[in-house]
Amino acid sequence: MIIKDSFLEEKYYDVIIVGAGPAGITLANKLEEKKFNVALIEAGSEDFSADSQEYYIGENVGEFPQETDVSRLRMFGGTTGHWGGSSRPLDAYDFNNWPIKKKNLDPYVEEASKIIEVKNEFREVPFPNSKNLKIIEFQVSRVRFGEKYFNDMKNSKYIDLFLNTNLLEINGENGKFNKANCLMNGKKINISAKLLVIATGGIENSRILLLNERKEQKLFATKMPIGEYWYEHPFSELGKAIINEKIINSYLRTDLNHFVNMYHTGDASVTYSIAPTENFIKDNQILNSCIWLVLHKRTNKGWKNLLKDLFCIAPELSNNMLKLIDRKVSCGATLYSSWEQEGQKNNKIVLSDKIIDKNGYPGPKIIYKKSNLVKRTAKVCVEEIGKYLIDYNIGRIRANSFLFDDEESFISGAGWHHMGGTIMGDNPKNAVVDKNLKLFGSKNIYVAGSSVFPSGGHANPTITIIQLSLRLAEHLSKII
Numbered sequence: 001m002i003i004k005d006s007f008l009e010e011k012y013y014d015v016i017i018v019g020a021g022p023a024g025i026t027l028a029n030k031l032e033e034k035k036f037n038v039a040l041i042e043a044g045s046e047d048f049s050a051d052s053q054e055y056y057i058g059e060n061v062g063e064f065p066q067e068t069d070v071s072r073l074r075m076f077g078g079t080t081g082h083w084g085g086s087s088r089p090l091d092a093y094d095f096n097n098w099p100i101k102k103k104n105l106d107p108y109v110e111e112a113s114k115i116i117e118v119k120n121e122f123r124e125v126p127f128p129n130s131k132n133l134k135i136i137e138f139q140v141s142r143v144r145f146g147e148k149y150f151n152d153m154k155n156s157k158y159i160d161l162f163l164n165t166n167l168l169e170i171n172g173e174n175g176k177f178n179k180a181n182c183l184m185n186g187k188k189i190n191i192s193a194k195l196l197v198i199a200t201g202g203i204e205n206s207r208i209l210l211l212n213e214r215k216e217q218k219l220f221a222t223k224m225p226i227g228e229y230w231y232e233h234p235f236s237e238l239g240k241a242i243i244n245e246k247i248i249n250s251y252l253r254t255d256l257n258h259f260v261n262m263y264h265t266g267d268a269s270v271t272y273s274i275a276p277t278e279n280f281i282k283d284n285q286i287l288n289s290c291i292w293l294v295l296h297k298r299t300n301k302g303w304k305n306l307l308k309d310l311f312c313i314a315p316e317l318s319n320n321m322l323k324l325i326d327r328k329v330s331c332g333a334t335l336y337s338s339w340e341q342e343g344q345k346n347n348k349i350v351l352s353d354k355i356i357d358k359n360g361y362p363g364p365k366i367i368y369k370k371s372n373l374v375k376r377t378a379k380v381c382v383e384e385i386g387k388y389l390i391d392y393n394i395g396r397i398r399a400n401s402f403l404f405d406d407e408e409s410f411i412s413g414a415g416w417h418h419m420g421g422t423i424m425g426d427n428p429k430n431a432v433v434d435k436n437l438k439l440f441g442s443k444n445i446y447v448a449g450s451s452v453f454p455s456g457g458h459a460n461p462t463i464t465i466i467q468l469s470l471r472l473a474e475h476l477s478k479i480i
């Protein structure tokens, strides 16, 4: 049910979950199934509001391309209020530096797929005659967690939903949390429980712990790398291509789910999702990656399209001619990529000394820079696809110059995927939570969401976040 202002502070919950995005809602629903009493604390309301969103303002230092109040949503349902829904679990080799492995999350993929209402089909097939490349499958979810679950929460017997309730401080002693100090519609309240789970998203999880680390209560281990090893998925157009569509379709068209109109190009473009194989990644010492080869459907035919393709791969040479014929050139194919960025200690979230939120607490400051390995990964993968197209005479790529020119700045977007900051590991020297997502040094505080990923491959993170929440629910059910 929804808790209004008449909340009785004497109520003692089994679990407090802070944050009603996919991480928090999934966990709350699973604990409800086991009849545990849950307080789900959500800073925003049922709908978007600019007033709530303002609390998300932060500071960026370095290369991070997105504003912190745009790349997430502070409302019930969390950031899925405007997510894209692309989904694919991580590859087995993405878990190399995790304390758990893919096999520990696989048991939850079927249920996670049901939650986001997609087929549990994330297949891959090798490129014909290639050991280095494969075609992979994504599914696209249309679920918005806010819309899907609001009525369930309203009618729930076991979940008390606190809207417009901002977690301010965590209280307790000797490693044991006992009370969450919150501001509910401007009024201070304390909510008590046996366990606390922080599920406030990939920036806020770090910020909340950093704010509470400053207090003297010793609720968790000191000197952990809170906020550190924060990373994203760089996203960039990598080039244009001339492609013999008929041949490439005969090579690459499979019964896998291929994106259509992925980049809202206004055409019915078919997209092949191409990834390097594990051996190729190892041999070339690169990161994981996905390259989308978008074949645009075009209206005009024949020589005009051929000419457009030529212009696309030789734009400077053909600039003047282009003006004579058609100002708008749509090339036959574009290569985009979203790929892995490794977690690095110096890429981190710290507390800002410039941005103070409306409750008087420092906002987040993101310090972020991409390594040479990130750029080399994109280059090596594009070159490999280029070689394949030449070998089979299917097409030619004009890769973007930043990949080859060390002097040219490498400005990329980001996937809207905030990962790291409270990473999972075996030891508080280089991690923040253990393999059960419990904060090191704490008896009863847990963290859920992509902030716990020690590495994030190339795949969109939300299905993995949900798998982790399902696993956490199972773990908590045994210890409450």
Ligand SMILES: Cc1cc2nc3c(=O)[nH]c(=O)nc-3n(C[C@H](O)[C@H](O)[C@H](O)COP(=O)(O)OP(=O)(O)OC[C@H]3O[C@@H](n4cnc5c(N)ncnc54)[C@H](O)[C@@H]3O)c2cc1C
Binding pocket: 018, 019, 020, 021, 022, 023, 024, 041, 042, 043, 044, 070, 071, 072, 073, 074, 075, 076, 077, 078, 079, 080, 082, 083, 084, 085, 086, 087, 165, 166, 167, 168, 199, 200, 201, 202, 204, 415, 416, 417, 418, 448, 449, 450, 460, 461, 462, 463, 465
């Ligand atoms: C434009 C865009 C497109 C995306 N597309 C995809 C995609 O295609 N595929 C994919 O997998 N992922 C995508 N994502 C990422 C996806 O939305 C996130 O991975 C996912 O929402 C994270 O879930 P979460 O529950 O950890 O955090 P969130 O969804 O961010 O939820 C956190 C919740 O915590 C609440 N909260 C924050 N602070 C407090 C506080 N102090 N007290 C109480 N509550 C608090 C917030 O209001 C929010 O409801 C996209 C994101 C964006 C922005």
